[in-house]
Amino acid sequence: xxxxxxxxxxxxxxxxxxxxxxxxxxxxxxxxxxxxxxxxxxxxxxxxxxxxxxxxxxxxxxxxxxxxxxxxxxxxxxxxxxxxxxxxxxxxxxxxxxxxxxxxxxxxxxxxxxxxxxxxxxxxxxxxxxxxxxxxxxxxxxxxxxxxxxxxxxxxxxxxxxxxxxxxxxxxxxxxxxxxxxxxxxxxxxxxxxxxxxxxxxxxxxxxxxxxxxxxxxxxxxxxxxxxxxxxxxxxxxxxxxxxxxxxxxxxxxxxxxxxxxxxxxxxxxxxxxxxxxxxxxxxxxxxxxxxxxxxxxxxxxxxxxxxxxxxxxxxxxxxxxxxxxxxxxxxxxxxxxxxxxxxxxxxxxxxxxxxxxxxxxxxxxxxxxxxxxxxxxxxxxxxxxxxxxx
Ligand SMILES: *Cc1c(COP(=O)(O)O)cnc(C)c1O
Numbered sequence: 001x002x003x004x005x006x007x008x009x010x011x012x013x014x015x016x017x018x019x020x021x022x023x024x025x026x027x028x029x030x031x032x033x034x035x036x037x038x039x040x041x042x043x044x045x046x047x048x049x050x051x052x053x054x055x056x057x058x059x060x061x062x063x064x065x066x067x068x069x070x071x072x073x074x075x076x077x078x079x080x081x082x083x084x085x086x087x088x089x090x091x092x093x094x095x096x097x098x099x100x101x102x103x104x105x106x107x108x109x110x111x112x113x114x115x116x117x118x119x120x121x122x123x124x125x126x127x128x129x130x131x132x133x134x135x136x137x138x139x140x141x142x143x144x145x146x147x148x149x150x151x152x153x154x155x156x157x158x159x160x161x162x163x164x165x166x167x168x169x170x171x172x173x174x175x176x177x178x179x180x181x182x183x184x185x186x187x188x189x190x191x192x193x194x195x196x197x198x199x200x201x202x203x204x205x206x207x208x209x210x211x212x213x214x215x216x217x218x219x220x221x222x223x224x225x226x227x228x229x230x231x232x233x234x235x236x237x238x239x240x241x242x243x244x245x246x247x248x249x250x251x252x253x254x255x256x257x258x259x260x261x262x263x264x265x266x267x268x269x270x271x272x273x274x275x276x277x278x279x280x281x282x283x284x285x286x287x288x289x290x291x292x293x294x295x296x297x298x299x300x301x302x303x304x305x306x307x308x309x310x311x312x313x314x315x316x317x318x319x320x321x322x323x324x325x326x327x328x329x330x331x332x333x334x335x336x337x338x339x340x341x342x343x344x345x346x347x348x349x350x351x352x353x354x355x356x357x358x359x360x361x362x363x364x365x366x367x368x369x370x371x372x373x374x375x376x377x378x379x380x381x382x383x384x385x386x387x388x389x390x391x
Pocket of ligand 1: 102199208209210
């Protein structure tokens with residue numbers, strides 16, 4: 001069966017699965033061996049070579065989900081991201097990156113690249129022209145993230161893909177926020193797709209994993225670098241991730257729907273000054289998102305207005321958990337200024353539009369009316385004395 005012709009939920013459920021020939025069980029058997037019979041140098045199996053039966057099965061599923069030829073599974077999103085970047089950058093090279101990046105990626109670049117003699121430029125805007133202006137004769141890679149964290153800005157994937165081709169560069173995207181359900185960057189000309197599978201792919205806040213998906217040809221250096229760096233995922237977790245992916249299509253669809261309803265509700269709310277969600281027609285990236293996304297995703301952000309105390313708001317929530325991570329089936333939220341972006345200098349944070357009143361919200365699959373009720377009561381409880389007295 002041609003797997004690229006199958007629908008999303010069929011790929012999620014079946015593609016890549018291993019047959020249980022002995023017992024005819026319904027799911028892929030788990031092979032935990034780290035030692036396999038030696039056949040010859042080309043076919044020896046070893047977990048760090050990305051070629052155990054369960055790793056290969058999961059790779060087939062993820063490649064099909066991202067509509068490309070192959071995928072590799074890593075022990076974390078950062079293992080996938082760092083391996084892919086180091087595979088394509090060496091001493092003397094330069095990389096152009098979007099400024100609004102996942103904090104761990106930003107730290108990897110700013111804390112490590114100088115030691116390897118790799119130079120970099122962060123691009124403030126999200127237009128292709130902004131990226132082109134940063135390209136130097138040494139540039140080898142363009143790196144983007146869309147929708148971005150935490151303001152959900154949208155970068156034009158087709159324009160970046162074309163720009164990379166024009167200058168003979170490799171383009172990479174962190175597709176974690178969208179997940180393969182909402183966005184397939186390969187279809188828009190991006191070369192290499194990166195994921196923190198800890199988020200929507202895992203989906204239950206209990207797996208740390210990462211993935212890279214691209215053509216066989218572009219994967220060659222990533223495979224070699226990955227084998228040397230050794231950021232692989234143990235087969236037990238590979239198997240759990242395969243199980244999680246079976247429900248990714250329906251999970252993410254439910255999260256998209258909840259996020260859209262929550263965005264509309266917050267947008268109408270008196271105590272909320274701005275809502276950042278690409279599904280709202282007021283969002284600056286809405287038209288672009290409509291063109292390149294199949295769903296607008298389960299993440300949104302909003303600014304509480306002056307009448308609310310953000311700390312009281314967070315402390316008053318009963319159902320929604322204040323939490324560092326995102327994309328689980330349970331709704332979570334956080335204040336980027338206090339958590340994910342706390343290490344940025346205050347000036348840089350404000351520069352990026354991240355105020356102390358900003359809340360980043362990861363929608364789960366709960367009933368939307370219960371989520372709205374929790375937000376409503378927490379906003380009421382968060383009203384500052386001053387605001388109450390002046391009424
Ligand atoms: C969480 C995350 C990462 C890093 O993934 P880990 O699995 O924590 O290593 C990278 N990019 C984005 C957008 C993320 O949300």
